[in-house]
Every structure is written in C-alpha cells, then in structure tokens.
Amino acid sequence: MTTLYHQPLDTASRCVRLTLSEYGISTHLEVEKLWERRRAFLLLNPAASVPVLKTDDDLVLVGAGPISAYLSESREDRGAPLMPVDLAARAEVRRLMDWALVLMEHDVTGVLTHEKALKRSIPADHGGGAPDTAAMRISRDNLTWHLDYLDHLLSTRDWLAGERISLADLAFAAAVSSLDYLGEIAWAERSACKLWYARVKSRPSFTPLLEERVSGVIPPAHYDDPDF
Amino acid sequence: MTTLYHQPLDTASRCVRLTLSEYGISTHLEVEKLWERRRAFLLLNPAASVPVLKTDDDLVLVGAGPISAYLSESREDRGAPLMPVDLAARAEVRRLMDWALVLMEHDVTGVLTHEKALKRSIPADHGGGAPDTAAMRISRDNLTWHLDYLDHLLSTRDWLAGERISLADLAFAAAVSSLDYLGEIAWAERSACKLWYARVKSRPSFTPLLEERVSGVIPPAHYDDPDF
Numbered sequence: 428m429t430t431l432y433h434q435p436l437d438t439a440s441r442c443v444r445l446t447l448s449e450y451g452i453s454t455h456l457e458v459e460k461l462w463e464r465r466r467a468f469l470l471l472n473p474a475a476s477v478p479v480l481k482t483d484d485d486l487v488l489v490g491a492g493p494i495s496a497y498l499s500e501s502r503e504d505r506g507a508p509l510m511p512v513d514l515a516a517r518a519e520v521r522r523l524m525d526w527a528l529v530l531m532e533h534d535v536t537g538v539l540t541h542e543k544a545l546k547r548s549i550p551a552d553h554g555g556g557a558p559d560t561a562a563m564r565i566s567r568d569n570l571t572w573h574l575d576y577l578d579h580l581l582s583t584r585d586w587l588a589g590e591r592i593s594l595a596d597l598a599f600a601a602a603v604s605s606l607d608y609l610g611e612i613a614w615a616e617r618s619a620c621k622l623w624y625a626r627v628k629s630r631p632s633f634t635p636l637l638e639e640r641v642s643g644v645i646p647p648a649h650y651d652d653p654d655f
Numbered sequence: 656m657t658t659l660y661h662q663p664l665d666t667a668s669r670c671v672r673l674t675l676s677e678y679g680i681s682t683h684l685e686v687e688k689l690w691e692r693r694r695a696f697l698l699l700n701p702a703a704s705v706p707v708l709k710t711d712d713d714l715v716l717v718g719a720g721p722i723s724a725y726l727s728e729s730r731e732d733r734g735a736p737l738m739p740v741d742l743a744a745r746a747e748v749r750r751l752m753d754w755a756l757v758l759m760e761h762d763v764t765g766v767l768t769h770e771k772a773l774k775r776s777i778p779a780d781h782g783g784g785a786p787d788t789a790a791m792r793i794s795r796d797n798l799t800w801h802l803d804y805l806d807h808l809l810s811t812r813d814w815l816a817g818e819r820i821s822l823a824d825l826a827f828a829a830a831v832s833s834l835d836y837l838g839e840i841a842w843a844e845r846s847a848c849k850l851w852y853a854r855v856k857s858r859p860s861f862t863p864l865l866e867e868r869v870s871g872v873i874p875p876a877h878y879d880d881p882d883f
Contacts, residue, residue, distance in 0.1 A: 473804060474758055486743050492720065493749035501742055514729055515714050521721035529757055530702055576701060 432459040432468065432479040435641050436540040436608060438532050439491035440478040441601035442524075446495050446594065447480075448632035449509060450502060454480075462553040491528050492521075495594050509594045520588045523595035526576075527602045534569040536602045538562050543609050547643045570611065574620055577603075581619040592627070600627040604636060608646040614655065621655075629653040660687040660696065660707040663869050664768040664836060667719035667756050668706040669829035674723050674822065675708075676860035677737060678730060682708075690781040719756050720749075723822050737822045748816045751823035754804075755830045762797040764830045766790050771837050775871045798839065802848055805831075809847040820855070828855040832864060836874040842883070849883075857881040 431447065431454045433440035447454050459468055459477050472479045472489045480488040488494045499510040511517055542558035549555030577599065580587055588595040603624055606612050614621050627633065637651040649655035659675065659682045661668035675682050687696055687705050700707045700717045708716040716722045727738040739745055770786035777783030805827065808815055816823040831852055834840050842849050855861065865879040877883035 474754060476758075486746075488746050489750045490753050492753060493746045496749060497742055497746045500745065514725055517728065518714075518716050518721045518725045521724060522717045525718050525720060526702060530704075533761075 428453070428455050429483055430455045430457055430481045432457050432471070432481075433477050434459065434461070434545075435639060436544050436605045437477055438536050438540075438598070438602045438605055439528050441604060441636060442491045442528065442594075442598045443478045443480065443494050444636060445597040445601060445632050446498055446509065448635070449597070449630075450498055452498070460548070462549045462555075491598070492524060495524075495597075499594070509592065509597070511589065511591070511593065516589055520593045520595045523580075523587050524598045527595070527598035531573050531599075531602055535566045535573055536605055538566040539570075539609055539611055540605055542566075544641055544644045567611070570606065574612070574617055577623075578617065578619045581623050587623075596623075596627055600624060600633075604628070604633075608641070608650055609644070610647045614649070625653060625655065628655075656681070656683050657711055658683045658685055658709045660685050660699070660709075661705050662686065662689070662773075663867060664772050664833045665705055666760050666764050666768075666826070666830045666833055669832060669864060670719045670752075670756065670822075670826045671706045671708065671722050672864060673825040673829060673860050674726055674737065676863070677825070677858075678726055680726070688776070690777045690783075719826070720752060723752075723825075727822070737820065737825070739817065739819070739821065744817055748821045748823045751808075751815055752826045755823070755826035759801050759827075759830055763794045763801055764833055766794040767798075767837055767839055768833050770794075772869055772872045795839070798834065802840070802845055805851075806845065806847045809851050815851075824851075824855055828852060828861075832856070832861075835878055836869070837872070838875045842877070853881060853883065856883075 429447070429452055431440070431443060433444065433456060435458065444454075444456075459465070459479070461475055461477065464475060468479070469475055471481065471487050474489065476490070478491060478494060480494050482488070488497050495509075502508075510520060542563050546555045546558055577587075584590075586592050586596050587599055603612065603620070607624075628637065633653075640646070657675070657680055659668070659671060661672065661684060663686065672682075672684075687693070687707070689703055689705065692703060696707070697703055699709065699715050702717065704718070706717075706719060706722060708722050710716070716725050723737075730736075738748060770791050774783045774786055805815075812818075814820050814824050815827055831840065831848070835852075856865065861881075868874070
C-alpha cells in the first residue's frame with residue numbers, strides 16, 4: 428500500500444494528501460516526527476523533510492512538487508485532472524504552487540505552524556518551547572499581503588490558475604487550512620478568498636483533513652464547517 | 656526576443672541561464688535590482704523574485720522550476736535532453752532541483768551570496784551594509800553537509816540524477832558556481848565533486864557565466880578555469 432510520511436499541519440503534506448485523495452489513491456498515513464531524525468526515515472529522505480511518499484512498488488518520492496508531478500504525469504492518459512494540458516497554463520499552476528509551498532511557507536505558514544503548534548510537541552533540547560512572538564508578528568503582517576494577492580487573483584478567476592480546479596488550488600487551500608486551524612484568518616475581511624475556500628473545503632477530498640485534530644491545539648468552531 | 660530578468664549570483668537565475676544555453680535559446684539578459692521594487696517588474700512578478708522569463712510571444716514565466724519545466728516540455732518532441740522520460744527518473748531530477756534551489760539555497764547559497772555580494776550593491780536603507788558574520792558561519796557549517804551529500808551521490812552516479820546530464824546537474828552546478836565565485840569551496844577536500852563540476856563547467860553553456868564579473872567581488876583565480 429502507498430504510505431505517506433507527513434506532518435499534520437505542514438502545507439506540503441496537506442497538499443499531497445489532497446492530491447492523493449482527489450486522484451482516489453488510498454494511502455496509509457504515518458506522522459513523521461522530524462526532530463527525532465529517525466534513521467530509517469533519513470534513508471528515505473536525507474533532507475529530513477516531509478512529505479515523502481512510498482508507492483506500493485517501493486518507489487520513494489520526496490516533496491510536494493515532485494510527488495504531485497509524478498501523480499499527475501502517471502495519470503495523463505486518463506485526462507489528468509488538476510494539471511492542464513496547455514504549456515502556459517501548466518507554468519501558471521507551477522508558479523502558484525511555488526508561491527504557496529515555498530514563498531508563503533517561508534514568509535507565513537511555516538513560521539506560524541512551527542511557533543504555535545509544532546513547538547509544543549518538540550522536546551526543549553530539540554528546539555521546542557515557548558513561541559517566538561516577534562517572528563509570529565512578522566508572519567502575520569506578511570499574511571495580509573499573501574491574502575491580498577489571493578483576493579486579487581480571485582477577482583478575475585474562478586479557480587486560482589484558471590477555469591478549472593488545479594494543483595494550485597490544492598496548494599493554497601493546504602496553506603489556508605493550516606492557518607485557519609490556528610485561527611489566523613480574519614474571514615470577515617476576506618469575501619473572495621472565503622467563497623473560494625468554501626468551494627475547495629466542500630470537496631470530499633478535504634473531509635479527512637477537517638476531521639483531524641492536532642494534540643494540544645483546538646481549532647476555531649468554523650474550521651470544519653464547509654458553510655462557515 | 657526572449658528576455659531573462661535575473662541576478663548574477665542567484666542560483667535559480669544561473670540554473671535558467673544554463674538551461675536556456677543548453678537548449679540553444681539566445682536570450683537578452685536584464686539584471687533586476689529587486690530592492691528597487693520596480694513597478695514594471697512587479698507587474699510581471701508580484702513576488703518580486705528572479706528569474707523571470709519573457710518569451711518572444713510575451714508569455715511570462717516565473718521561477719526556475721516552472722521555467723525549466725516549460726522549456727523541457729516544449730521540447731519533448733525533440734527528445735527533451737536534460738529531463739528523462741521515465742517517471743521515476745523525472746521525480747529524482749525534480750527532488751534534486753528542489754534540493755539545490757530551495758533547501759541548499761535557504762541553508763547556504765542564498766545567505767552567502769546575500770551577505771558577501773548583494774549587500775554591497777543594496778543601499779543601506781534597503782537592507783544593504785556590512786555582512787552578518789554569524790549568519791555566514793552557520794551557512795558555512797551547512798555547506799559541509801550539502802557537499803558531503805553531493806559527494807555521496809557522485810560515488811554511485813556519473814551525473815547527479817543518473818547516467819545522463821539533467822536539470823539536476825544544472826541546478827547544483829549553478830549553486831556550486833556561485834559559491835565558488837565567492838571562494839567558499841575547499842576543492843582540495845572534494846575530489847568527487849570537483850571531477851563532476853569540472854565536467855559541467857567545461858560545457859559551452861557555462862562559458863558566459865564564468866566570464867561574468869560581479870561589481871566589487873573578485874573570484875578566486877581558478878573560478879573560470881575548466882581544468883582547475
């Protein structure tokens with residue numbers, strides 16, 4: 428069976444879980460405590476990062492970009508939903524995936540999930556402890572700009588990279604869902620984002636993420652409500 | 656004509672320049688001073704990052720991953736050198752590109768090029784000034800581990816992602832070339848890396864990079880010597 432090594436609030440892990448689910452691939456999930464630097468895991472991925480996907484024919488795939496490219500390319504004969512055929516449209520999907528998975532992760536999501544959630548689980552001698560409130564403040568400032576950009580895109584598009592849902596929507600929805608779990612999104616000010624997120628969140632692929640809880644962190648009441 | 660907006664020591668920019676050159680696409684180069692936040696450039700890429708490629712039919716492509724994917728996919732009917740056909744091999748190329756362009760960039764190359772070179776060009780009120788020696792020390796420690804990994808890969812492979820040169824080699828060679836420009840690589844201790852880098856560096860696609868000089872920073876004498 429396909430196994431995904433992941434972290435529950437990690438954007439890239441969530442993006443891959445959504446992609447697997449959209450493609451109808453049932454997957455065994457393993458939470459990887461990266462700070463333990465487990466030897467068997469480092470042999471799979473010396474970069475010591477998640478997500479890592481081990482397919483049922485023992486192929487090891489590392490990172491949300493390579494994993495989703497592999498999954499969509501191996502489905503191209505079946506019409507490959509989530510990745511358009513047109514080369515320029517594919518480039519736009521990839522640009523936005525990089526935005527959510529690298530840029531926004533660096534500026535916002537990676538910092539807030541680390542400070543607010545992960546540091547509770549990590550032992551003090553491995554970098555756990557009290558959150559760095561200065562880092563969190565900067566990330567919250569950055570978040571405003573990223574959500575402004577999302578609003579801007581959605582003012583002219585139904586879905587982030589065009590007329591159909593794509594990997595770009597899953598990558599951004601993954602980031603937004605983690606931030607929403609942490610109560611970081613002021614939805615009242617974000618009507619365009621909210622309509623888009625409600626549509627993504629209503630998809631069956633999203634249900635397992637919304638039902639999951641992270642130890643020690645309670646999400647806001649609207650988190651798992653598709654009609655929030 | 657195709658135009659590339661770039662920064663001379665930026666890994667992702669160098670990776671795209673090598674790819675364009677390997678594919679025989681002659682390109683007009685524009686150095687983009689990102690800290691000036693030029694309005695016309697922000698309209699091309701609101702993320703305010705390089706590389707950005709504007710094709711001769713006015714398509715705007717952002718980021719080394721999306722640009723190289725576009726270039727290789729639009730050449731697939733011509734045998735698409737630099738990107739293998741096999742799906743697992745493609746995943747390995749992408750994993751290593753992410754390693755050089757995201758992980759190593761974050762841990763090492765981005766920091767050292769910023770501190771040692773870029774800060775000389777940026778005005779003080781935009782973040783320029785004296786280098787942060789503590790950040791540089793950490794990056795140098797990290798570099799050892801990244802080069803160890805490169806040595807490890809090259810102990811079983813002729814090229815980083817397999818038997819033929821690929822985008823993975825160009826991405827790592829881009830990073831290594833910037834670090835070498837800054838005198839950061841102790842080649843005497845790195846025989847496997849050195850043999851591989853000498854082979855990549857001898858390719859005609861590399862010549863323009865090796866001939867270029869960055870204002871205020873002089874590379875070591877061996878930098879532009881393919882038989883160093």
